[in-house]
Amino acid sequence: MIQSVDRALHILDLLKNNPRGLGVTEISKSLDVAKSTAHRLLMSLERYGYVQKFGKDAIYRLGLKFIEMNQVVVENLNVVEIARPYLEKLSADTGEIVHLVMLDGYEIVYIDKVDNNSTIRIYSQIGRRAQLHCTGVGKAILAHFDKSNITRFIENNDFRSYTPNTIVDGQALLSELEKIRIDGISFDNEEHEPGIQCVAAPIKDHRNHVQYAISVTGPLTRMTKEKLETCIPKLRETAQNISRQLGHFL
């Protein structure tokens, strides 16, 4: 909207695509502006460290300021806050309870919960902990561990059974996780509480790591096949949107 700012930021994109650097002339041609203009823009960018001049042939590259800025951005990425509006929408669209959980050690912690008919934060289950093997969200996160960590986790744990459906066999869990990783979606078919079913999806961060997951939870009676059919795409999309907001670009 502001010509000169637009052009300056355009230069940064240009340099992003040419990380080895570009000269003033090349840049001016790409932007279709006079050399002097490109030069002036580069001076401004250089002053702030967004661009760095190399060698006596004056090749310009992206500067170190980006590293500095990145740290601030990443430090202030707050999942709960970012996820909130998406979770509210998901809950409203599905009419079910939506959870956000986070990995802590080898357990998950519920860090947010949205009920379908209120935007007030309900602290009822927030802070509750659960194991990885018996919840949709837990399995969604576990499925994205390193292969070696998964086997280690399975070998070193006895899995407590909560319902007849809880997966307690290591081999069964392993193949379930494999499926989950491919699908990008995991289920909880009364594995933790009888009568309660849920669908979950992982949240990926800027390093492509999975530390969070979200789920849509409902009583078995309401979670019909048709209902799930409509929930899953919405869940997928929501998880993707949140991931993107956390800097996940892949």
Added chain:
Amino acid sequence: MIQSVDRALHILDLLKNNPRGLGVTEISKSLDVAKSTAHRLLMSLERYGYVQKFGKDAIYRLGLKFIEMNQVVVENLNVVEIARPYLEKLSADTGEIVHLVMLDGYEIVYIDKVDNNSTIRIYSQIGRRAQLHCTGVGKAILAHFDKSNITRFIENNDFRSYTPNTIVDGQALLSELEKIRIDGISFDNEEHEPGIQCVAAPIKDHRNHVQYAISVTGPLTRMTKEKLETCIPKLRETAQNISRQLGHFL
């Protein structure tokens, strides 16, 4: 130099110092410009993802573009290339040979060497490997391992002796490393080759990790006490400058 670009980049600095976000009015006051101007600048920044608007109260924060840009910058950080001019200067100032080494596994590899009287790259020693305990650069890097990694390294290795001065005793090495970490400088007093002495300093990257080190090397006859007195500050400064160029801000 370009007013509008300057102002735009100034806003980014402002938001960097207020990571929780600022409103248009606040920003316009800080920059001492009209609200409309600040608003227009923000629109341009937002278009490119450098700024993100949150909530209906229109709080602006740093955007995710920085994460994207950071990746490109970090990926293209090339130590050898960046260090070159600094190494040349250091060699010219000291009149001695300067080395750049890199950690690879539990060994170091010489990845650059600058002779005092030529700017031509000499491949004679580049690629040579050495152990960590017997060189100045090796100890400089080793000293910055995690405490647990250091003890593990010392416990699991028998240290080969190259000269009478080589440190082969675990305890002796441990206390030497402690000293090095405090000083920020390490020495090689004929520990690897008789008659050769050197001073080394670690290079730190954008994550405060030490993967590289540089050294000034010379024959014992030339490396007098007085000579070292002048070399060390230059070495320190060079190491700092290179670290900064690699995104080390601390």
Added chain:
DNA sequence: AAAGCGGTTCCATAATACGGAACAATGTAA
């Protein structure tokens, strides 16, 4: 209901960024 306080939009003005030309520095070809 009205006032206050944010963000956003619009517009006339003149300040400001622009392009072009001249210059400097470097490398290349004759």
Added chain:
DNA sequence: TTACATTGTTCCGTATTATGGAACCGCTTT
């Protein structure tokens, strides 16, 4: 060696373009 080509940098008059102010809109408070 000279002349030429190419690239980065500086300067300046012009008119394009960013600017500030006023008006507007939506929200909250009293």
